[in-house]
Amino acid sequence: MRVFVLGGTGRIGSAVVRELVGRGHELFGLARSDASALKLGQFGATPIAGDIGLPEAWIAKLPQADAVVHMACDFSTDMGAVDRRLLDRLVPALAAQPQRARFITTGGCWLFGAGGNEVVTEGTPFRPLPAFAWMVPQLERVLTSQQVDGIAIHPAMVYAGAGGVFDRFSRAAIAGRPVPVVGSEAVRWPLVHAADLALLYALALERAQPGESYIGAAVEGLPVGRIARAFARRFNAKHETPEIISVDAIAAELGEWARGYAFDQQLSGDKARRELGWAPRHLDPEAEIARLP
Ligand SMILES: NC(=O)c1ccc[n+]([C@@H]2O[C@H](COP(=O)([O-])OP(=O)(O)OC[C@H]3O[C@@H](n4cnc5c(N)ncnc54)[C@H](OP(=O)(O)O)[C@@H]3O)[C@@H](O)[C@H]2O)c1
Numbered sequence: 483m484r485v486f487v488l489g490g491t492g493r494i495g496s497a498v499v500r501e502l503v504g505r506g507h508e509l510f511g512l513a514r515s516d517a518s519a520l521k522l523g524q525f526g527a528t529p530i531a532g533d534i535g536l537p538e539a540w541i542a543k544l545p546q547a548d549a550v551v552h553m554a555c556d557f558s559t560d561m562g563a564v565d566r567r568l569l570d571r572l573v574p575a576l577a578a579q580p581q582r583a584r585f586i587t588t589g590g591c592w593l594f595g596a597g598g599n600e601v602v603t604e605g606t607p608f609r610p611l612p613a614f615a616w617m618v619p620q621l622e623r624v625l626t627s628q629q630v631d632g633i634a635i636h637p638a639m640v641y642a643g644a645g646g647v648f649d650r651f652s653r654a655a656i657a658g659r660p661v662p663v664v665g666s667e668a669v670r671w672p673l674v675h676a677a678d679l680a681l682l683y684a685l686a687l688e689r690a691q692p693g694e695s696y697i698g699a700a701v702e703g704l705p706v707g708r709i710a711r712a713f714a715r716r717f718n719a720k721h722e723t724p725e726i727i728s729v730d731a732i733a734a735e736l737g738e739w740a741r742g743y744a745f746d747q748q749l750s751g752d753k754a755r756r757e758l759g760w761a762p763r764h765l766d767p768e769a770e771i772a773r774l775p
């Protein structure tokens with residue numbers, strides 16, 4: 483398939499682009515800088531210069547595409563308005579092309595709220611983190627579109643090696659500082675390795691029915707205290723006990739969206755396993771942390 487990606491250089495997008503190129507798809511990716519264009523080229527995708535905030539500047543250069551995979555977000559206070567303007571231009575431009583396009587869009591685990599002991603599925607009503615509430619109508623818009631075949635992926639917390647959502651843990655442990663944990667050690671995070679998530683995007687692109695949503699969680703919920711302690715042990719940090727950071731402190735540091743780090747959640751990836759044959763391989767993050775180089 484000819485696939486146009488937005489956010490193809492991000493934590494999720496980098497893995498997705500490499501997976502799709504590896505499966506023989508022809509990739510085009512929006513790049514807002516020379517560095518992003520270079521990165522896309524290295525992954526085997528053709529860069530198209532443009533910013534999601536200025537779709538009118540590049541929409542005429544939109545390649546003929548069988549599918550779009552949208553994984554871009556600037557995490558600014560304006561991100562909802564940016565996304566609305568983007569879809570206002572992109573969806574009609576796709577509809578004007580001769581073939582009907584599939585549109586894989588990205589939601590996320592934080593749209594389901596802090597469910598505690600409830601295991602979240604695709605049927606669970608949204609209770610979004612306020613900073614990401616704009617995503618709910620945007621997802622609905624894609625999934626019910628008459629102009630494209632919409633499919634949604636809800637990634638769990640995405641890691642790869644010591645990076646992604648593990649980045650703050652590994653940096654602190656390597657520097658010998660107590661590993662920071664937001665809220666409490668008991669907070670559970672649903673997890674997925676970026677490579678496994680990329681496989682799910684590929685399967686959704688190739689097999690999913692229009693209108694369907696899939697949760698990308700390989701591990702339903704692992705207490706963050708266990709992740710933090712695994713990093714402290716792996717890097718022989720002086721203190722195995724994590725440093726508890728308040729939710730307000732992380733929001734002040736990173737933005738309101740970061741309040742999601744304190745969500746205690748469990749998410750099920752069973753629907754993707756059952757319907758798409760998704761078989762994630764990274765099922766034991768603590769063992770992976772212990773083996774990190
Ligand atoms: N990571 C997770 O754990 C996780 C979990 C659930 C849901 N999600 C959702 O998944 C999506 C992607 O997350 P991520 O972690 O992959 O984010 P990320 O690493 O920050 O990547 C964001 C991507 O969007 C691109 N981008 C940002 N602003 C842009 C602009 N103005 N114009 C063009 N491109 C722009 C970035 O390009 P540059 O290379 O130019 O910066 C990058 O490719 C987000 O909607 C996020 O909420 C993420």
